[in-house]
Amino acid sequence: MSDPVSTQGISESLLITPLHGAHVARGARMTAFAGYDMPVSYPLGVLKEHLWTRAHAGLFDVSHMGPAFLRLTSPTGEPAADHAAVSALIEPLLTGDIAGLAPGRLRYTLLLNAEGGIIDDLMIGRPVEPERQGELYVVVNAANKASDFAVVAAAAGQAAQLDRADDRALIALQGPEAAAVLAGLAPGVEGLGFMSFAEVALMGAKALVSRSGYTGEDGFEILIEASAAVGLWETLLTDRRVEAIGLGARDSLRLEAGLPLHGHDIDETTSPFEGALAFAVSKKRLKAGRMRGSDRLATEAGGSLSRVRVGLKVLEGAPAREGALIATIEGRTVGVVTSGGFSPSLSAPIAMGFVPPGLATPGTRLQVAVRGRAQVAEVTSLPFVSQRYYRPSSAPTEV
Secondary structure, eight states, X not given: OOOOOOOTTSOTTOBOOTTHHHXXXXXXXXXXXXXXXXXXXXXXXXXXXXXXXXXXEEEEEOTTSEEEEEEESSOOSOHHHXXXXXXXXXXXXXXXXOTTOOTTEEEEEEEEOTTSOEEEEEEEEEOSSGGGTTEEEEEEOGGGHHHHHHHHHHHHTTTEEEEEOTTSEEEEEESTTHHHHHHTTSTTGGGOOTTBEEEEEEXXXXXXXXXXXXXXXXXXXXXXXXXXXHHHHHHHHTSTTEEEOOHHHHHHHHHHTTOOOBTTTBOTTOOTTTTTOGGGSOHHHXXXXXXXXXXXXXXXXXXXXSOEEEEEEEOSSSOOOTTOEEEETTSOEEEXXXXXXXXTTTTEEEEEEEEOGGGOSTTOEEEEEETTEEEEEEEEOSOSSOXXXXXXXXXXXXX
């Protein structure tokens, strides 16, 4: 596999995605992000792009992310045994139950260091086809993909091969009209439930379509060959329900949805319980001590925590940005803001940050420092804006 390459007019230190030319042609404002030249917004502007996604369907280029496939070197051809074997290679690195993942399902999970800190958050998928049961679909964060892939490859050793797919395009279609739009090109995708995926024919090309995303909205992520990417992108944009959306709105959408950004809201010092991500931890595996940092995590699962990620609504004044101090009403510093900004959906400043558990109850009044001025904020339940994932009644229950 070859990485995307830089082109004339782009800093030689930046990579580009297969859709780079399409962004420039649409007048996107480009910015450096995770080593790539990426669209931060289009002429519509961040605010309108955000609201369009909440009301209709937003189209995002997320090809800078790290998709890959972990495949057994010598599968037996026995589906259950092959899935167990490939899961056993990667599961010790993660918080989730990969061995118990149903065919055609995805799982949000966390890659841990030896101390139980979060190296990255990622998606793991088990293909539905019997002949592919010695394979896992893996998607990691853009900024961490080189180091993540190195950790996974080292754990796999000679037993499995990690095939990177970040020379393909990864396109996200998000919003309440996303399913109707994509079903017009690939009938049947509307039947996929949240956190499920399948290989489908899309405009004459094979694509891996997952019903997932990081906006809090219903939608899909589409992994497709680079040669077919621009055609798909432009075809989707001919639909009046679809607008191109940049990284600016993607960030405000995920903030409203209460979703953490690695390197900001969570990092290698943060445990899953501190990061309010207990749902991603397999209780069975933790109880058995079969998890990195299990001693620490078991203690924290019992309630022994010094900090926890919370949501904050700033009741008046400007948004509190990353790095702003959080204090009690009396002025005692107790934490720090990790993400913050203006919520277009709520027309109010919101933020996430860490505070002691005793101050994490919704309704607790605190202060945030904005340009040297203390502003009153209130702890609020996450997400700020309700998530609208599609879960058919027949979807399997995740444990």
